[in-house]
Amino acid sequence: MPxxxxxxxxxxxxxxxxxxxxxxxTRRRPKREGVATKEDIEAVEPAVETKAEPExxxxxxxxxxxxxxxxxxxxxxxxERLGKSRKFLGDRLADAFRGAPDDATWDxxxxxxxxxxxxxxxxxxxxEDLRSKARERKVTEAGEVRSLLGEQLVELFDTDRDRALxxxxxxxxxxxxxxxxxxxxxxxxxxxxxDLSERGxxxxxxxxxxxRAAADEQLGIxxxxxxxxxxxxxxxxxxxxxxxxxxxxxxxxxxxxLIVDTAGRLHTKTPLMDELGKVRRVIEKESPVQESLxxxxxxxxxxxxxxxREFAEATGVTGIVLTKLDGTAKGGIALAIENExxxxxxxxxxxxxxxxxxxxxxxxxxxxxxx
Amino acid sequence: MFDTLTGRLxxxxxxxxxxxxxxxKQVDEVLREIRLALLEADVSLKxxxxxxxxxxxxxxxxxxxxxxxxxxxxxxxVSAALIDVLGHxxxxxxxxxxxxxxxxxxxxxxxGKxxxxxxxxxxxxxxGRRPLLAACDLRRPAAVRxxxxxxxxxxxxxxxxxxxxxxxxxxxxxxAHSRxxxxxxLIVDTAGRMHVDKELMAELGSxxxxxxxxxxxxxxxxxxxxxxxxxxxxxxxxVDVTGVILTKLDGDARGGAxxxxxxxxxxPIKFAGVGEKLADLEPFHPDRMVSRILGMGDVLTLIEKxxxxxxxxxxxxxxxxxxxxxxxxxxxxxxxxxxxxxxxMSQVLGMMPGxxxxxxxxxxxxxxxxxxxxxxxxxxxxxxxxxxxxxGSRRSRIARGSGTSVQEVNKLVKQFDExxxxxxMMSGGKGGPRLPKGFKLPPGVGI
Ligand SMILES: Nc1nc2c(ncn2[C@@H]2O[C@H](COP(=O)(O)OP(=O)(O)OP(=O)(O)O)[C@@H](O)[C@H]2O)c(=O)[nH]1
Ligand SMILES: Nc1nc2c(ncn2[C@@H]2O[C@H](COP(=O)(O)OP(=O)(O)OP(=O)(O)O)[C@@H](O)[C@H]2O)c(=O)[nH]1
Ligand SMILES: [Mg+2]
Ligand SMILES: [Mg+2]
Numbered sequence: 015m016p017x018x019x020x021x022x023x024x025x026x027x028x029x030x031x032x033x034x035x036x037x038x039x040t041r042r043r044p045k046r047e048g049v050a051t052k053e054d055i056e057a058v059e060p061a062v063e064t065k066a067e068p069e070x071x072x073x074x075x076x077x078x079x080x081x082x083x084x085x086x087x088x089x090x091x092x093x094e095r096l097g098k099s100r101k102f103l104g105d106r107l108a109d110a111f112r113g114a115p116d117d118a119t120w121d122x123x124x125x126x127x128x129x130x131x132x133x134x135x136x137x138x139x140x141x142e143d144l145r146s147k148a149r150e151r152k153v154t155e156a157g158e159v160r161s162l163l164g165e166q167l168v169e170l171f172d173t174d175r176d177r178a179l180x181x182x183x184x185x186x187x188x189x190x191x192x193x194x195x196x197x198x199x200x201x202x203x204x205x206x207x208x209d210l211s212e213r214g215x216x217x218x219x220x221x222x223x224x225x226r227a228a229a230d231e232q233l234g235i236x237x238x239x240x241x242x243x244x245x246x247x248x249x250x251x252x253x254x255x256x257x258x259x260x261x262x263x264x265x266x267x268x269x270x271x272l273i274v275d276t277a278g279r280l281h282t283k284t285p286l287m288d289e290l291g292k293v294r295r296v297i298e299k300e301s302p303v304q305e306s307l308x309x310x311x312x313x314x315x316x317x318x319x320x321x322x323r324e325f326a327e328a329t330g331v332t333g334i335v336l337t338k339l340d341g342t343a344k345g346g347i348a349l350a351i352e353n354e355x356x357x358x359x360x361x362x363x364x365x366x367x368x369x370x371x372x373x374x375x376x377x378x379x380x381x382x383x384x385x
Numbered sequence: 386m387f388d389t390l391t392g393r394l395x396x397x398x399x400x401x402x403x404x405x406x407x408x409x410k411q412v413d414e415v416l417r418e419i420r421l422a423l424l425e426a427d428v429s430l431k432x433x434x435x436x437x438x439x440x441x442x443x444x445x446x447x448x449x450x451x452x453x454x455x456x457x458x459x460x461x462x463v464s465a466a467l468i469d470v471l472g473h474x475x476x477x478x479x480x481x482x483x484x485x486x487x488x489x490x491x492x493x494x495x496x497g498k499x500x501x502x503x504x505x506x507x508x509x510x511x512x513g514r515r516p517l518l519a520a521c522d523l524r525r526p527a528a529v530r531x532x533x534x535x536x537x538x539x540x541x542x543x544x545x546x547x548x549x550x551x552x553x554x555x556x557x558x559x560x561a562h563s564r565x566x567x568x569x570x571l572i573v574d575t576a577g578r579m580h581v582d583k584e585l586m587a588e589l590g591s592x593x594x595x596x597x598x599x600x601x602x603x604x605x606x607x608x609x610x611x612x613x614x615x616x617x618x619x620x621x622x623x624v625d626v627t628g629v630i631l632t633k634l635d636g637d638a639r640g641g642a643x644x645x646x647x648x649x650x651x652x653p654i655k656f657a658g659v660g661e662k663l664a665d666l667e668p669f670h671p672d673r674m675v676s677r678i679l680g681m682g683d684v685l686t687l688i689e690k691x692x693x694x695x696x697x698x699x700x701x702x703x704x705x706x707x708x709x710x711x712x713x714x715x716x717x718x719x720x721x722x723x724x725x726x727x728x729x730m731s732q733v734l735g736m737m738p739g740x741x742x743x744x745x746x747x748x749x750x751x752x753x754x755x756x757x758x759x760x761x762x763x764x765x766x767x768x769x770x771x772x773x774x775x776x777g778s779r780r781s782r783i784a785r786g787s788g789t790s791v792q793e794v795n796k797l798v799k800q801f802d803e804x805x806x807x808x809x810m811m812s813g814g815k816g817g818p819r820l821p822k823g824f825k826l827p828p829g830v831g832i
């Protein structure tokens with residue numbers, strides 16, 4: 015028998031592929047009934063507006079959000095917030111950074127990085143680079159390794175990168191919030207709405223999660239708490255239609271920012287990812303999407319990278335929101351996402367409250383990671 | 386994604402082909418790969434270390450099976466060690482002599498507690514019991530509403546107190562209520578909490594104390610990374626966790642958190658959440674999880690099953706046909722019969738590594754099968770043996786005969802052709818037959 019292949023399995027595979035292929039092919043045909051599709055929405059679109067290729071408005075960054083610039087208000091620093099419950103790599107490394115660096119030091123550093131969910135491949139590489147740097151600079155004290163490691167980690171980020179959320183120069187900016195189930199999308203939207211409304215911007219929230227039980231009511235409570243407008247349809251309605259209506263509302267009423275909440279979905283579910291792509295296209299027929307924010311749970315392991323890749327493909331992710339950093343998880347996978355996929359981490363979530371959202375800053379993050 | 390460990394072990398094992406005992410050096414080399422694979426699958430480092438040590442000890446004391454290749458020996462050892470941690474079989478809910486039996490659901494934010502509570506209610510109800518759900522998450526916006534809606538969907542009543550501030554009191558009242566009304570089970574949904582939040586953890590302890598649960602089920606997201614071990618340690622320290630529910634297994638996370646959870650809690654993983662719908666709860670199968678964590682799909686089981694339903698010499702002949710792209714619709718029909726003996730399509734599909742990406746439910750496949758069969762049955766035997774001649778008028782005749790559409794016939798014929806090509810490609814080429822990416826067979830199998 016030829017090596018590595020089993021005839022039985024090949025047959026199963028052939029049959030399954032064949033049937034699966036037919037199912038997929040036939041399934042794409044029927045349209046769901048009673049649900050507005052993109053075509054329906056195109057039909058209600060005023061013909062005048064569709065003719066010319068709309069000029070892509072330049073993205074203008076408004077410097078106001080406290081999420082972007084440091085606020086003078088006395089708010090606890092990230093390290094203080096995080097310090098109350100968690101120690102980053104700090105205490106794990108305390109021992110490692112004593113005496114002269116030896117094999118144990120490097121092993122400890124690698125272990126700490128792995129435990130931060132940075133990924134075994136990345137961890138190994140960081141430690142290798144660190145070792146050669148330490149050799150080059152003739153580092154004799156393990157304590158110095160810490161600052162070298164800090165440098166090394168910060169270098170993984172593009173520190174010059176603009177991490178502010180995008181605003182449009184004309185018309186209200188649209189921010190789409192996406193991610194797998196339960197990562198904190200709806201809560202993050204509540205926090206964003208508060209931040210905007212605190213600085214005098216009116217906000218509309220579109221409840222385009224029409225699937226999850228009480229998702230619209232959950233968003234409704236955040237809308238109430240932040241004085242935002244909620245646009246919702248019936249449960250089970252087409253999410254694209256909700257987004258479209260919200261956009262019309264925002265234009266008619268001159269609302270400043272539209273944030274669209276979407277249902278959590280696993281990136282492996284093609285129909286659901288297609289649906290998300292559709293929501294985006296529905297919006298983009300009318301107005302560019304300034305931000306498509308992918309919410310990643312800091313507790314997530316290596317799958318986070320896969321998520322980011324798939325969502326980026328489906329909706330063109332412009333930034334990452336890393337939530338639940340108030341636990342002991344370090345969210346190292348976000349580092350891999352930024353480093354490998356070039357998607358910037360823009361915000362971090364550090365609690366369930368309205369004010370528990372912060373701008374992401376690589377240096378602060380790495381500092382907190384090592385202290 | 387699915388071929389990391391198997392690929393690496395393959396490399397090692399091509400160097401150690403042959404039979405006999407593994408040398409210590411070989412064992413170490415293999416263990417290093419196992420360690421990597423486990424870390425890539427998100428098993429917590431602490432657990433990986435302990436586990437690898439355990440496997441090493443087993444390898445040293447292992448009896449040598451003459452009939453096994455080194456690859457098979459290692460896979461067997463590692464699988465056995467993993468099964469020992471994850472459990473040998475699916476474990477159901479504890480019984481309770483008292484009524485109601487109380488199930489307390491706890492876990493981190495967004496892990497899937499509320500959904501799991503409703504899924505359990507549905508399952509218990511289908512056993513002919515009378516469960517009551519208690520809404521004790523008073524923190525998250527609309528959490529009570531969410532549970533009420535889910536309760537409606539599964540037709541299980543929900544105990545809730547409008548505007549109540551204290552979950553401990555609500556839990557106590559729910560218990561009293563369920564006793565009065567003679568409910569058989571009380572399922573208590575609680576708010577998500579960070580394991581480092583002392584206040585909330587203490588609150589969970591108080592809820593547990595108040596309702597004295599038969600089961601305290603820790604809900605854990607299958608996508609969880611290294612932190613799983615901290616989470617498990619903290620929850621176990623606070624309450625007497627009796628089991629774990631692993632959610633969102635319908636994704637493609639390798640699910641190493643399962644191993645961390647089981648290792649730290651010493652408690653069985655009882656259920657797996659495999660979707661957002663309320664029927665998507667399954668008993669947890671440790672053997673499937675082993676393959677998943679090791680990145681082998683469930684190929685081992687699949688092979689066993691396949692070997693039991695396909696006649697060996699026939700299978701060899703069929704493989705030859707596939708390899709030369711001589712596979713016909715007649716062959717398809719006869720093999721399909723055997724395939725169906727392997728179990729429902731959803732199961733077969735579930736065992737295929739990489740099939741998750743296709744995102745087709747096995748049920749859908751199952752539902753589509755009769756149409757496929759009808760189309761093939763409407764072909765003449767000449768057509769079945771030479772699909773290339775199925776053109777224009779033949780297609781409409783077949784469509785009419787099978788009560789399907791010409792498009793469907795077109796699709797089947799086209800798909801058939803593509804699969805034939807794919808099979809030829811897969812099994813041909815230099816360096817022996819190759820499965821496409823994601824379909825890599827585990828080493829030790831078929832070597
Ligand atoms: N501790 C902590 N909890 C958070 C944070 N962000 C969100 N949560 C909690 O996580 C849980 C899920 O949050 P949601 O906002 O509902 O998540 P989602 O992504 O909208 O969930 P789905 O719509 O069901 O996919 C809630 O209990 C939130 O309170 C955070 O930064 N820290
Ligand atoms: N794909 C998938 N999604 C799931 C599964 N279980 C739960 N979910 C989804 O995960 C998200 C969170 O589920 P919830 O049940 O609200 O989680 P929770 O733990 O109660 O959340 P909090 O109460 O906010 O802490 C929802 O979008 C659910 O639909 C599962 O097994 N598979
Ligand atoms: Mg939500
Ligand atoms: Mg809940």
